[in-house]
Amino acid sequence: MKTPKEPTEKQRNFFEDVHEVVRLVPPGRVTTYGAIAHYLGARHGARMVGWAMIASNPALGLHAVPAHRVVNRNGLLTGRHHFATPTAMQEALEEEGVRVENDEVQEFKRLFWDPSIELM
DNA sequence: TGCCTGACGGAAC
């Protein structure tokens, strides 16, 4: 039995850390996978942050995680296909006043919320 | 068992 379907404790902690940070992102603001990774110590790639996000999605009980506020470093909605509908992410953002055009957050630089700065 | 891919990012060219 070496195939743990359940995440290891270490991974679970990682998930929770990521989710916790995402929950702290204020409405109308956005952050990035890399920023979160950096805030948590950058020990793992930003890719792992995205991976952690997937782990939050399905549970759905965890909907408290505003995943739509996390985009990639270019302000692109790279994770939109993981939402219920391809447009759900953009709609959620626009509902908070974030303008999105062509899958790209407008004024991304101004709306960017960096946990390692805001949360210190 | 091994190769490819991926909610990424930064360095190299």
Added chain:
DNA sequence: AGTTCCGCCAGGC
């Protein structure tokens, strides 16, 4: 300044 390559680590086939 735009494009390509490589590293990160886990999962799928």
